Amino acid sequence: MANTKTVSPLTNMSNRKRKADDDGDETMSPMSSPAISARSLARPSKKVRSNELVGRPLSLPRLLETLDADQLRMVLERLCERHPDIGQEVVTGAPRPSVSSALDVLQNYHIKLKEAAPYGESSPEYTYYRIKEPLVALIDALSDFTPQYLPPIETQPNSSLHFLDGATKLIHDLPNWEPQTYRHHKESAYDDISRAWALVIIEAGKRGGGFNLHTGGWDQTLARHNEQSGGRLGTAMSAMANSVGWMGPGPSTQGNAADQNSILNQLMSGAYGSPVRVGPW
DSSP, rough: OOOOOOOOOHHHHHEEEEEEHHHOOOOTTTGHHHHHHHHHHSSSSOOOOOOOOOOOOOOOHHHHOOHHHHHHHHHHHHHHHHEEEHHHHHHHHOOOOOOHHHHHHHHHHOOOOOOOOOHSSOOOOHHHHHHHHHHHHHHHHHHHGGGGGGGTOOHHHHHHHHHHHHHHHHHHHHOOOSSSGOOOHHHHHHHHHHHHHHHHHHHTTGGGHHHHHHHHHHHHHHHHHHHHSOOOOOOOOOHHOOOHHHGGOEEEEEEEHHHHTTTOOOHTOTTTTTTOOSSOO
């Protein structure tokens, strides 16, 4: 009788397990997967946190985020006062203010002045003392900003003239007091701005004989300012007459005939210096 070899079930299971191990069957051994090992190694370590919670001041960047422009300006001013060398670095390193930015600052002072005015009817004395502080602040700001746009600091006449134009409009809007005692602020502002106009006009007149003043219409602009001020810009008007008077009157003040005979128009048309015809020829 032939011998029959009996295979144990445990032997079959052992063979299948070795087969799976030899083939690298990942389903049989999940932890041996290279992908899973890579993911586990790339996992960031957890930040160790202390269980102790205590108060602490903000860091400098976070603190600066909470400050508005006025607060930052105050902090910087105090820092510069305590350390003059830092203040000098700020002065030399800060960009030069534009005409529009300077006029915006002056306009803000003017807004504060209007907001301080009392409502309804009130005596000139009461009104003056209500607005005196913002009024003086505006006048002081005008006095500080104006030299920044005068020669030799400002070398472009148009920039100077645009600033003076805006500054003069603000002076026009200052209150007109009935008592002469309270008028000195506005009178002084007109005197200062008139001398500033004269300085810029004289310097601009040296460049091209004042052509830029006339062709830019600045002589007419100044004339309107002088009229609105009640003739308080006499110094500036005299400087303008000396700089562009030889060119003849502007087109808005005289007729076309006078304008055609001005030296400026003769130069522009090429007729200046040509022989003058006499008689009907």
